[in-house]
Structures are given as C-alpha cells and as structure tokens.
Amino acid sequence: MAKLRVHELAKELGISSKELLQVLKDNGEFVKSASSSIEAPVARRMRDIVGAKSSDAKKSEKKPAPASSAKQAEAGTGEVPKAAPKPKRAPKPSAQTPKPAAKAEKKPESKPGNKAESAPKKPAPAAPSATPKPAKAPKATPKPVSKPKSPTPGEAAPRPGNNPFAQSQGMPRPGGTGGPRPGPRPGNNPFAQNQGMPRPGGRSGQGRPGGRPGQGQGRPSARPAGARGGNPAAAGEERRGSGPRPNPNMMPGQSPQARAGDAPAGKGRPGGGRGRGGFGGGPGGGQNGPGGGPRGGFAGRGGRGSTQGAFGRSGGPRRGKKSKRARKAEFEEQNAPLIGGVKVPRGDGSTPLRIRSGASLADFAEKINVNPAALVTVLMSLGEMATATQSLDQETFEALGIELGYDVQIVSPEDEDRELLESFDIDLEAEELETDDSELQSRPPVVTVMGHVDHGKTKLLDAIRHTDVVAGESGGITQHIGAYQVRVAHEGDSRAITFIDTPGHEAFTAMRARGAKVTDIAILVVAADDGVMPQTVEAINHAQSANVPIVVAVNKVDKPDSNPDKIRAQLTEYNLVAEEYGGDVMFVDVSAKERMNIDKLLEAVLLTADAELELKANPDSDARGVAIEANLDKGRGSVVTALVERGTLRVGDAMVAGQAYGRVRAMFDEHGKSVTEAGPARPVQVLGLTSVPRAGDSFLIAPDDRTARQIADKRAAAERAAQLAKRRKRISLEDFDEALKQGKVDTLNLIIKGDVSGAVEALEDSLNKIDVGEEVQLRIIHRGVGAITQNDVNLATVDNAIILGFNVRPAERVGEMADREGVEIKYYSVIYSAIEDVENAMKGMLKPIYEEVALGTAEIRQVFRSSKFGNIAGSIVRSGTIRRNSHARLVRDGVVVAENLKIESLRREKDDVTEVREGFECGIGLGAKDIKEGDIIETWEMREKARD
Numbered sequence: 052m053a054k055l056r057v058h059e060l061a062k063e064l065g066i067s068s069k070e071l072l073q074v075l076k077d078n079g080e081f082v083k084s085a086s087s088s089i090e091a092p093v094a095r096r097m098r099d100i101v102g103a104k105s106s107d108a109k110k111s112e113k114k115p116a117p118a119s120s121a122k123q124a125e126a127g128t129g130e131v132p133k134a135a136p137k138p139k140r141a142p143k144p145s146a147q148t149p150k151p152a153a154k155a156e157k158k159p160e161s162k163p164g165n166k167a168e169s170a171p172k173k174p175a176p177a178a179p180s181a182t183p184k185p186a187k188a189p190k191a192t193p194k195p196v197s198k199p200k201s202p203t204p205g206e207a208a209p210r211p212g213n214n215p216f217a218q219s220q221g222m223p224r225p226g227g228t229g230g231p232r233p234g235p236r237p238g239n240n241p242f243a244q245n246q247g248m249p250r251p252g253g254r255s256g257q258g259r260p261g262g263r264p265g266q267g268q269g270r271p272s273a274r275p276a277g278a279r280g281g282n283p284a285a286a287g288e289e290r291r292g293s294g295p296r297p298n299p300n301m302m303p304g305q306s307p308q309a310r311a312g313d314a315p316a317g318k319g320r321p322g323g324g325r326g327r328g329g330f331g332g333g334p335g336g337g338q339n340g341p342g343g344g345p346r347g348g349f350a351g352r353g354g355r356g357s358t359q360g361a362f363g364r365s366g367g368p369r370r371g372k373k374s375k376r377a378r379k380a381e382f383e384e385q386n387a388p389l390i391g392g393v394k395v396p397r398g399d400g401s402t403p404l405r406i407r408s409g410a411s412l413a414d415f416a417e418k419i420n421v422n423p424a425a426l427v428t429v430l431m432s433l434g435e436m437a438t439a440t441q442s443l444d445q446e447t448f449e450a451l452g453i454e455l456g457y458d459v460q461i462v463s464p465e466d467e468d469r470e471l472l473e474s475f476d477i478d479l480e481a482e483e484l485e486t487d488d489s490e491l492q493s494r495p496p497v498v499t500v501m502g503h504v505d506h507g508k509t510k511l512l513d514a515i516r517h518t519d520v521v522a523g524e525s526g527g528i529t530q531h532i533g534a535y536q537v538r539v540a541h542e543g544d545s546r547a548i549t550f551i552d553t554p555g556h557e558a559f560t561a562m563r564a565r566g567a568k569v570t571d572i573a574i575l576v577v578a579a580d581d582g583v584m585p586q587t588v589e590a591i592n593h594a595q596s597a598n599v600p601i602v603v604a605v606n607k608v609d610k611p612d613s614n615p616d617k618i619r620a621q622l623t624e625y626n627l628v629a630e631e632y633g634g635d636v637m638f639v640d641v642s643a644k645e646r647m648n649i650d651k652l653l654e655a656v657l658l659t660a661d662a663e664l665e666l667k668a669n670p671d672s673d674a675r676g677v678a679i680e681a682n683l684d685k686g687r688g689s690v691v692t693a694l695v696e697r698g699t700l701r702v703g704d705a706m707v708a709g710q711a712y713g714r715v716r717a718m719f720d721e722h723g724k725s726v727t728e729a730g731p732a733r734p735v736q737v738l739g740l741t742s743v744p745r746a747g748d749s750f751l752i753a754p755d756d757r758t759a760r761q762i763a764d765k766r767a768a769a770e771r772a773a774q775l776a777k778r779r780k781r782i783s784l785e786d787f788d789e790a791l792k793q794g795k796v797d798t799l800n801l802i803i804k805g806d807v808s809g810a811v812e813a814l815e816d817s818l819n820k821i822d823v824g825e826e827v828q829l830r831i832i833h834r835g836v837g838a839i840t841q842n843d844v845n846l847a848t849v850d851n852a853i854i855l856g857f858n859v860r861p862a863e864r865v866g867e868m869a870d871r872e873g874v875e876i877k878y879y880s881v882i883y884s885a886i887e888d889v890e891n892a893m894k895g896m897l898k899p900i901y902e903e904v905a906l907g908t909a910e911i912r913q914v915f916r917s918s919k920f921g922n923i924a925g926s927i928v929r930s931g932t933i934r935r936n937s938h939a940r941l942v943r944d945g946v947v948v949a950e951n952l953k954i955e956s957l958r959r960e961k962d963d964v965t966e967v968r969e970g971f972e973c974g975i976g977l978g979a980k981d982i983k984e985g986d987i988i989e990t991w992e993m994r995e996k997a998r999d
C-alpha cells in the first residue's frame with residue numbers, strides 16, 4: 052500500500068487519474084503524474100475529501116429532489132457546475148463504472164464519447180471505464196468523472212441509474228440516472244424490468260427537471276446542468292454532443308463527458324456550485340459518470356424517482372390524476388361482464404338498441420361503444436362465428452342482445468326506408484295525412500283479376516281491353532304495358548277503371564309483399580262449368596286478407612254445361628254471398644270468350660267501389676306510386692310501367708323507383724300515345740330511369756336529380772346489406788367442425804381481375820397448375836378485365852372468395868364495400884407473387900399434420916407419498932427438458948406401463964417451475980399412483996409438421 056500510485060487511488064475512488072491529480076493539486080499535494088506514488092496519509096486524505104464531496108453532493112441532490120421538477124432542474128444546474136468542475140468522482144470503480152462508460156460511448160457523439168467507447172465496452176471493471184473517461188475528460192476537461200460516484204464501486208455498480216440496460220430504474224432519466232443515484236434503491240436492480248419504480252417516465256416527474264426523465268434524456272438534464280456548471284458555451288456544445296437522443300446506454304457516459312468538457316469550466320466557475328460541488332457534484336457526477344457531475348443533483352432526484360417507483364407510484368404528477376372520463380371508463384371496465392374472456396359493457400336488459408337489418412358486428416359495437424373484436428369473441432362464445440364487418444341476421448343480433456343485456460330492435464325494411472326518406476325530408480305518411488279533404492278528387496278504382504287456372508282470367512282481361520264502351524275511344528288497347536285503363540259509361544258519366552294486366556293472385560301478393568297495395572277491387576273469375584277450385588280459394592284468401600272487396604265474374608256461361616248457381620252456392624262457404632242470395636257481393640255471369648256482359652261486370656266494379664270504397668287522391672302534388680312492370684328495352688333503355696297513386700307524374704320529374712332513379716324523359720299510355728302527365732290511378736310507361744326497378748317497387752318524385760340518386764344509392768346499400776345478411780353462410784362452431792370433416796371449406800374460391808386479358812389468362816393458367824394434393828381445391832369462380840366492381844365483391848361475399856387484382860384497383864367505393872363485407876382483395880403487379888401467395892394460402896388451408904416430438908425423460912429416484920398432492924416422483928432429468936403440462940408416459944423396464952399421463956406438477960426444491968433441464972432434480976406429479984423408483988418418465992408433445 053505504501054506504494055499506492057495515483058492511478059490506483061483514482062481507480063479506487065472511481066475518478067480519473069487526471070481528476071485525482073487535480074484534487075491533489077488543489078490540496079497542496081504536488082504529484083507529477085498518474086504513475087507517481089503517494090503516501091498513505093495523503094491517500095487517506097484524498098479518500099476523505101473525495102468521499103466528503105460525494106456525500107455533499109448527495110445531500111444537495113436530495114434536496115433538490117423534493118422540489119418541483121423545475122426546481123430540481125435548477126438545483127441540478129447549480130450543482131452541476133460544481134460537479135462538473137471536479138471531475139472527481141468517487142473512485143469506486145467497480146464493474147458498474149464500466150457501464151456508464153459504455154453509455155458514454157454510445158452517446159458519444161459527445162466529444163468524449165469516442166475514446167470512451169472502447170473502454171466501456173469492456174465490461175470489465177469499472178476501472179477501465181473510468182480510465183477511458185479520463186481520456187475523454189481531457190477534451191472536455193476533467194469532469195468526466197462520473198463513473199463511480201460515490202463511494203464504493205460496489206455502490207456504483209448497483210446503481211440502477213447507471214445500468215444502461217435497466218429499463219425502469221426508478222431513477223429519473225438519465226440524468227438522474229446517471230447518476231449516481233446514490234443510494235441504490237432497493238428497487239434498483241439494474242436488470243429488473245419492473246422494479247416498482249416508475250418507468251422512465253416516472254422519473255420524468257423528478258427527472259424532468261434534470262433533463263428528460265428518461266434515460267435517454269439524461270441528456271438534457273445533464274447538459275444543462277453541466278452547462279451551467281461549466282461554461283455556458285460548453286453547455287451548448289455539450290448539448291449538441293448529447294444531442295443524440297440518448298438511449299439508456301448512453302446516459303451516464305455522455306453526460307459526463309460532455310459535461311466533463313464543460314466541467315472544467317464549471318469547476319472553475321463558481322466556487323459555490325462547486326463548493327459542494329467540488330465533490331458534491333463530483334459524486335454526483337461520479338454516479339452519473341462523468342457527466343453526472345452536474346446531474347449529481349439530479350441523481351438525487353433520480354433517487355427519488357426511484358423511490359417513488361419503489362412505492363409503486365407511477366411517477367409524474369400527471370399520472371397521478373385521472374380524468375373523470377378515465378375513471379368512469381375504468382369503473383365501467385371493472386364492472387363489465389366477462390364473456391368469452393372479454394369485457395363488454397352490459398345493458399340493463401331493456402336498453403333499446405336499434406339495428407338495421409343486415410348490420411354487422413362493427414355497427415353493433417359502435418352503438419355500445421366497444422371494440423368490434425370483443426363482440427366477435429362474445430359471439431364466438433355463443434357458438435357463432437362471424438367477422439366484425441360481416442352482415443348478420445336478426446336472430447344473431449337478438450341472441451347477442453340477450454347475452455349483453457340489450458333490447459335489440461331490428462329495423463324493418465319499411466321502417467328503414469321511411470327513415471331513409473325522412474333523412475331527405477320526405478315523409479309519405481305525413482303527406483297523406485296532411486292532405487286537406489278539399490284537395491282530394493275522385494280517382495278510378497284499380498282492379499286485379501284473380502282465379503283458378505284456365506278459368507278465363509286472361510280472356511276476360513282481353514275482353515275488357517277490347518271493350519269499346521265509350522264513344523270516341525277508338526283503336527283499342529294495342530300495347531301491353533302491365534296495366535290499362537278503360538272508360539265505362541256509368542250512370543251518365545264516363546268513368547275510368549284501371550286494370551292490372553297481370554292476372555293471378557301471385558303477382559298481387561308479390562306486390563303486396565313489397566309494400567305495394569295498389570289493388571282496390573279484385574275480380575274473382577270462376578268458370579261456371581268448373582266451380583270453386585284450389586286457386587279460387589287461395590285468391591279469395593289473398594283478397595280478403597288484403598281487405599280488398601271482391602266482384603265475382605262467373606265465366607264461361609256460354610258453355611252448355613255451365614252452372615252459375617252452383618258457383619254462387621259454393622262461394623257462400625267462403626263468405627261470398629251473392630246479393631240475390633241476400634249478401635253484399637256482386638256476381639256477374641259473363642262470357643269472356645263471347646265478350647258477354649263485360650259492361651255489366653265493369654258496372655258492378657264501379658258500384659262496388661262506390662259502395663265500399665272512397666277512392667280519392669290529391670292530383671296536385673308530387674307523384675307517388677308503384678312500378679307495376681319494368682324491363683330493359685334494347686332501344687329505349689329502362690321502361691317502367693308506373694301506376695300513379697296520388698299526385699301527378701310529369702315528364703321531366705326526377706323519379707326514384709326502388710333503387711332505380713332518373714329523370715322522366717317520356718311517358719306513354721296503353722294506346723301507345725305519348726302523354727305529358729299522369730294523374731292518380733293512371734298507368735303510364737315511363738322512360739328515362741338509369742336502371743330497371745322491380746315490379747312492385749314504389750316510386751316517388753324527388754325535389755331534384757341529386758336527391759333522387761342519393762335515395763336510390765342508399766336504398767341499394769340497404770338492400771345489399773339485407774341480402775347479404777340472408778345469404779351469409781352461418782357456421783357455428785359445431786357446424787364448422789362438421790364442415791371441416793366434410794371438407795366443405797377446403798375450397799379456395801378466387802376471382803381474378805386484371806388490366807389486360809393476357810395477364811388474367813396467364814394468372815389463371817398458372818394458378819390452375821398449382822397442385823397441393825386432393826385435399827384442397829382451387830376454384831376460379833370469375834375472371835375479367837377491368838377494375839374490381841361491386842359485382843365482384845358481391846360474388847366474393849356470396850361464395851367466400853378472395854379477389855386477386857392484377858394491376859387493377861377497385862372502382863370507387865368498392866374497396867370500402869369489400870372492407871365492410873370482409874372480402875379480401877389482394878393486389879399484385881407480378882404474377883409470380885400472386886401464385887406464391889395463393890400456393891401458400893392453399894397450403895395453409897390444408898389440415899395440419901401433427902407429429903409426436905419427444906421432449907425429455909426423467910428417471911424416478913424416489914417416490915414421495917403425499918395425501919395432499921398424491922404421489923410425487925422425485926426424479927432427475929436424464930435428457931432434454933421436462934415441462935409442466937406436457938404429455939407423458941411411464942416406462943418400466945422398457946415397457947410402457949401407463950399412457951396418456953400429463954406432467955401435472957413440477958417442482959424444483961419448493962418452487963413450482965415450468966420446466967427442468969437435463970441433469971437437474973425435480974419433483975414430478977403425474978397423477979398416476981403406480982410409480983416406482985427406476986421408472987422412466989417420457990414426455991412428448993404434438994407438433995404441427997410443416998408441409999413441403
């Protein structure tokens with residue numbers, strides 16, 4: 052010891068030789084170089100001095116800590132100077148030091164850094180690192196010191212702050228960290244990830260002041276501190292140096308060095324700072340490492356930071372406070388029921404939830420403000436599988452509603468359409484109710500002819516059509532447009548009657564099903580030579596259920612075997628009692644073939660209408676009505692027969708019929724004559740729509756073309772969603788398993804769209820050549836040239852196909868639709884990539900092949916009998932690894948004596964462990980009673996085998 056040399060003492064104190072030389076010099080000891088020897092008394096004094104400084108530093112550091120972050124920062128600054136100047140650090144080298152060094156290196160951008168780097172890397176002992184630092188120091192000046200900070204190396208080492216690898220050290224940011232954290236917080240295990248201290252952030256609270264809280268941040272803190280400590284300029288520089296965002300590693304080193312640079316200045320500077328500084332800072336610095344100096348102050352904070360951490364506080368003040376909203380969310384979260392492993396907020400059972408038909412889980416999720424994925428899980432727990440964007444049916448939503456406590460109300464298509472129209476300020480019901488009686492005018496009845504097959508419906512309609520009962524009406528009806536109007540002389544007036552030209556109750560009912568209630572009166576045709584037949588009865592039922600009055604046409608009375616009275620008698624059974632029999636139903640004997648009594652029949656219709664119905668409508672409003680028929684004509688485009696129910700339809704009107712829309716370009720009546728307007732009950736052919744509506748779709752006139760289009764688009768979207776909901780292939784978990792067994796889902800359906808036909812064909816050829824065995828089929832259900840369209844997506848939805856787009860993209864809004872429906876569209880510009888993806892997908896669809904893989908064996912050395920745990924096999928692992936929960940079998944003398952066992956428990960000493968490796972002893976619980984010493988436990992697991 053007598054020969055203790057300066058560099059050795061410096062190492063011991065954790066500071067650089069140069070620093071120590073300075074301290075010696077400051078204290079009147081003149082020593083030539085680092086290799087010079089010093090006497091024991093001088094060494095002791097140096098230890099005291101350096102030690103004192105470090106403790107000062109600590110104190111000072113601590114104080115600041117309490118202060119607000121800002122204050123801390125300042126404090127740090129103040130200190131810094133001191134520290135900075137003195138590079139001194141406490142000597143405790145030790146391993147830790149090295150780390151700091153390392154950090155320093157990284158950051159290095161800072162000046163010193165470079166040199167340091169090499170050193171630091173050496174893990175070794177702090178000493179080396181220390182050394183290196185000195186090196187740096189030179190540049191910056193001494194300060195670097197930081198390493199060891201305080202006292203013993205030991206400490207240093209432990210300091211979490213210094214541990215570059217520590218994620219959460221409780222200390223504040225680097226700066227702090229750097230530190231010195233003097234007291235190694237208990238929680239400061241450098242290697243610990245979660246030490247209870249706050250994470251870096253945590254420090255922020257504290258650290259902030261210094262610099263950033265975090266590790267990396269160390270930089271700021273340090274800097275500033277250093278800067279001030281040293282000279283401002285330097286500070287500036289340092290910053291730059293540090294500039295680099297630090298990462299944990301850098302911290303200590305950097306600052307130190309950087310500071311070191313400044314440090315010198317610092318040192319010199321204010322004695323005050325230094326004062327303590329001298330070493331106070333020093334120590335701090337020590338901890339931090341060189342740079343630490345300044346931080347010393349921070350270190351303190353850091354310490355606190357850690358402390359907080361130790362107590363589990365999250366750190367910054369900010370964190371402490373939670374907004375009301377956050378607390379509420381947390382509360383709800385805690386009180387949410389756990390279904391299928393996820394928490395979903397519950398309704399109280401009567402919470403109404405309106406869902407449109409065809410909605411998806413994502414829509415439902417949006418309404419109850421929850422993640423769609425959670426609902427997917429909940430639904431799965433109910434045995435249903437669906438993607439978040441898939442349209443679901445009413446049953447599924449109701450089941451989900453019951454599970455989650457919501458009163459799910461599926462909005463009917465009618466309600467939905469009403470709401471849709473209301474969004475455009477169109478309220479059909481209100482229009483009707485608000486119409487003043489004075490605005491109403493009589494309108495013709497609309498008649499549908501029904502009856503059994505071959506009883507003469509068509510013939511009767513034909514006869515009526517050709518009845519020229521009103522003078523002046525010439526030429527007859529030449530066009531079949533789905534409906535026609537005839538005029539009848541009735542009680543001195545010329546009255547019109549509109550006939551729907553599609554006979555039969557099927558059409559009548561189909562229209563009713565679409566909400567079209569166009570028929571006012573039904574003519575029931577019954578052949579007098581035949582009688583009431585099944586479809587006669589059906590027709591009666593349909594008409595009566597629609598509350599439509601009936602006029603009976605007893606047909607074919609020209610036939611010799613006809614018996615009209617029999618018909619009257621038969622129909623009384625169906626509540627159709629002829630007037631002559633005391634009832635209120637008009638029966639007219641007619642012959643369609645002979646066109647006999649047609650006028651009487653028409654008169655009966657009018658009488659019935661007048662007696663039972665009040666047929667009035669306001670002709671002076673926008674037209675509303677029904678599309679009776681529609682077709683696409685090659686020359687004229689969409690041709691729609693519209694039956695106006697109220698209002699007046701005019702050429703030029705913006706019309707919406709179901710999902711079709713357009714401006715009325717021209718109108719024609721049943722005589723083929725062009726008309727410019729059509730009033731209530733008037734059927735006209737309309738040209739001008741952009742697409743073809745369905746028979747029975749209602750139509751209305753919109754204020755303008757744009758509104759018409761928007762209504763049509765929205766209806767189309769709603770309709771698609773509803774259709775998809777119906778079509779959805781619902782596969783429950785149970786069915787899914789079944790489907791798998793039956794290989795139903797082993798077909799990969801593809802739709803290929805490309806920019807040129809050559810590419811599409813080439814891709815199709817190549818895909819068809821992919822061979823992955825018989826288990827999986829590849830089917831290209833559609834291919835085409837051009838953009839990906841809605842039809843492609845619809846097809847993909849129905850057939851669960853994937854769309855491959857080769858150099859093409861979806862048309863407008865189609866991508867969005869695909870998203871909504873969960874259809875995958877993959878884009879390629881290289882055929883090979885598409886083929887590769889498809890091949891992989893097909894392989895992925897193959898049922899996995901599993902194989903048994905041995906995991907390890909253990910030999911039973913002793914059997915422990917426990918009433919609580921059963922028999923425990925005290926074993927030694929002979930090969931591989933024994934893992935808890937793995938499959939096991941018991942082998943005795945080379946013979947398997949027990950199969951299908953499981954490693955139920957696994958212990959090392961008294962600890963439960965998940966695995967034990969070869970050569971170690973352990974206690975294994977197999978759940979088997981018959982185990983003996985010398986038995987071999989073989990463990991294995993089933994692993995999926997990769998296909999070639």
Ligand SMILES: Nc1nc2c(ncn2[C@@H]2O[C@H](COP(=O)(O)OP(=O)(O)OP(=O)(O)O)[C@@H](O)[C@H]2O)c(=O)[nH]1
Nearest residue numbers: 503504505506507508509510606607642643644645
């Ligand atoms: N003698 C006679 N035959 C008639 C009369 N009305 C219809 N027929 C004949 O009855 C057959 C059926 O007539 P349709 O008018 O086609 O009967 P429908 O009810 O329209 O038959 P579907 O279209 O099959 O439902 C035809 O051969 C007609 O010529 C009639 O008043 N007297």
